[in-house]
Amino acid sequence: MDTSKPQPFPVEIPFLHDLGVDFLGMGNGEAQIALDLQHRHMNSWQVTHGGVIMTLLDVVMSMAGRSLDPDARGGVTIEMKTSFLQPGGKPGGRIVAKGKAFHRSTTMCFCEGEIWNGEKLVAKAMGTFKYLKRLDAGRKLDLE
Numbered sequence: 395m396d397t398s399k400p401q402p403f404p405v406e407i408p409f410l411h412d413l414g415v416d417f418l419g420m421g422n423g424e425a426q427i428a429l430d431l432q433h434r435h436m437n438s439w440q441v442t443h444g445g446v447i448m449t450l451l452d453v454v455m456s457m458a459g460r461s462l463d464p465d466a467r468g469g470v471t472i473e474m475k476t477s478f479l480q481p482g483g484k485p486g487g488r489i490v491a492k493g494k495a496f497h498r499s500t501t502m503c504f505c506e507g508e509i510w511n512g513e514k515l516v517a518k519a520m521g522t523f524k525y526l527k528r529l530d531a532g533r534k535l536d537l538e
Contacts (some may be wrong), residue, residue, distance in 0.1 A: 442482025
C-alpha cells in the first residue's frame with residue numbers, strides 16, 4: 395500500500411467527513427484510515443463508542459476490497475463480525491484502522507480489519523462485501 399502521498403477519499407462520504415476521518419492510503423488490497431478522538435466519539439464510559447469503531451472497520455475493509463476491483467465499483471456490506479478486545483481510547487487519542495482483502499471473486503470480496511491505538515489492538519473484524527455499480531444520483535429508490 396502506498397501511503398507516501400495520501401489522496402482524499404475516492405468518493406464523497408459525508409458521514410466520514412462529519413466524524414473527522416483521515417484517509418491514509420489504499421491500494422493492492424489494503425487500506426488505512428485514522429481518527430483523532432474527540433468527546434463526541436465517546437460512549438457513556440468516556441471511551442470510544444463501539445459504533446465509531448465498527449464504522450471505521452466497515453469503511454477500511456470496503457476500501458481494501460475496492461482497491462482490487464479494476465472497474466472501481468462501489469461495494470456494499472453483506473455481513474460483518476467484530477470482536478472488541480479493549481477500549482478504543484479517550485479524547486485526545488488517535489486510532490488507526492487497517493483493512494486487508496484476503497479473497498475476491500468477480501462480485502464479492504472477503505476482508506479483515508483491525509483498529510489500533512498505538513501498539514494496542516482494540517478490535518478485529520471480518521467482512522464480506524458485494525461489488526455494485528454506482529447508482530445514479532437522481533435514481534429513485536423504493537425504501538418503504
